[in-house]
Amino acid sequence: MEKKTIGILIYANPDHYPPTINAVHLLSEHFDVVLIGRNQDPPFWQYPANVKVHRLGKYTSVKEREQQSAVIKVREYINFVAQASRLFKDVSLIYAYDTFGYAAAYLSQLMKARSIPLIYHNHDLDNQLFPLSTLSGWVQRGERQWVHQANFVVFPSQERGFLFKKVTNFRGELIIVPNYPRKSYFPEHQDFANIILKRFENIQILLQGSISIKSSLLELIESLTFLDNSIKLKLIGPIQETEKSLMKDFALDQQVADRTQYFMPVPYNELASHTWLATVGVCLYKKTDINHQTMGTASNKIYEYAACGLPVIVSDQPNYREHLASESWVRFADPDDSHSIASAVQDILSDFTKYQAMCLAARQAFAQKYNYESAFSPLLVKIDELVNCSQLAKH
Template identity: 25%
Template sequence: MKKIFLIIWADPKFYQTLIFLSQKFSKNKFEVYIIFRNLTHFKDVIKKVNFGKNVKLLKSPNFLNSKFNLLNYIIFNFFIVIHLILKNPKNVIYFNKKALLNILFAKIFKKKTKFIYHNFDFDLLNSAKNLGERLLIRLEFYCSKKCNYLIFPSRERSKLFRKHSKNILSKYYYFMNCFPKKFIINNSIKFKKFLISNKLQSKKIICHLGSIGPNHFLEEIIESFKFINDKFILVIAGSSINRFGDYLKKKIEINNLKKKIYIIEDVSNNYWFEIVRKSHLGLCFYKQTSLSHKYMAGTSQKFNNYLLFNLPMIVNNSNDFIKFKKNEDIFEIVNPKMPKDIAKKIQYLLNDSNRYEEIKKNLSKAFNSELNFDKQFENSYKRFI
């Protein structure tokens, strides 16, 4: 049986593309090994994940407290090399830069192995805050040249990486973070109970899923609900960053919006999907604070969650979304800095049934033709593995 390594310095359960790739390779008769960072001391929101059959999870030893990340990272790299030697995989996929740096050691022992770098997020030198960050970025560029193939979440990001890394040796592909066509969702009734207990069954639900943090215009979204009538409620669901959820709850209380806006933190996968299924509209806003946030059209996880459930959405007016809309008319665009404009756009889309149904039709067509995992796999990994 052919062997393949999927390596990440993180918890693989939080990376849906990695999960779907593992399932796909397993289905294609690969013996899959996922090597990952030991994070057992962190809160585990996602309990169970199906990585597929013939998949072995190899958790790096963690002998030291989390404060000593450098030593644990060194152990992680030795752990990878040992398994590379013992198991001799034909293909190795590194996810993100801290896994990729291992190639400096792996190449010494594995000359004939095919190395792939699958990047979800990278930075450019001009965004580095200190010497350490600049060194990591330069190392990432250097190590990428030792890979046979490079994969990015969008064509635009792959072009930028090629330009700044000056890597003309590797072959480039892009792979948007889409769901498979036959994705199976487990039933949940937790959100139904939440709606019943709060007497919200008759309300139209607008949802914002994902990180609850300062880079998603959540303050402006909350402010917009001062201009929206009582037929609508907002559900903000996800993991709070640095207690940002608590800050938003205070803002909601101050603005007397407790009956219109609800924050649900640390939701499980099934609960998350139930919220999207019962929602009428999704919000997908990104402040242009990083390279990844500038290129989220088609690759954002919340974007693809809405797409999976055929849920019309409103996105921010970034150049990337504007350009994307020319080919795929599957959302409305708004200036997220203007709460009144957000309110108007929400009410327009949910009150105009013709436009709403047009977007739903376009969403279904886009998902079944191009914006699904199966098509993304066919355009990339299927060509070289």
């Protein structure tokens, strides 16, 4: 039986968003997929054969696009919407990501002769409204007006979803899909027992993802001064140049420059090789905005650490405790206090038997409940129902 086709749209490079990659793979098991993104930064992800990928627009880097004039940005967005409408000609449902993606999906619908189901998946909340002199300002206001046309709105965090409903007065159905990794992408390491022993003998604290002052960069560096000299900090991910310079100067000042290792971002398909070799994973965000305060289910790196059997240190904040307090492989630390971070590290590493048990518990928790297959399953059922209804209406 021929698979029905759905469209997935994101106004960015989809390869940069693990939750989007995960959804594409799971949806492709049930539907043919037309995936539309922007032609920015080199593509690196290999999608399933029945996923047709369209990277629209002239190739540029993210930095180059940020520097474009408002006129160029508006023109490009209009062209993106027009092309998306044509490419989505025969799809039975559109799954759109984030503000720009949803607005483009809604506008592309207006050009079609018939209406089809529309799902809006938002990762992060905008902390402020941009002025109407910018494309972002117009798109944000469009989103708030048009969100009521969505069949479902999806968030990775219940708190973000509830706040979004309050801001937009959205009265439709809200669905929570945490940003867990795919179980099929993180099979258990065949040499896991030896990996655990090697980790304990060569201790490495790992922060993967965005590296910034807001994610306790300086506190992590300072925490090394309270730990054994053999313990190193590995940072892997994007960082602003100003903060990178500050990081280097601060590490030198704290006399731990030789123990602080920074690596440029690597593609998602290479990241797990670094994670498996680390000893402890950290996910520490300060209370800077609503997104940082609601990472208990929205941070994919917490659960990527778990997928690789890593004990994890997270921010000692209510949202994190609500979701992770019962997990034996999780420790909490004050993201503003380097002593607190060091104490959490020392607790994890105080005894090999305890450390080994934490590693095994982390991997088991991921395999049993903190995986994208489990999280996405209820939404997948609803998508299947919508597609079938859409096909019946078409005929």
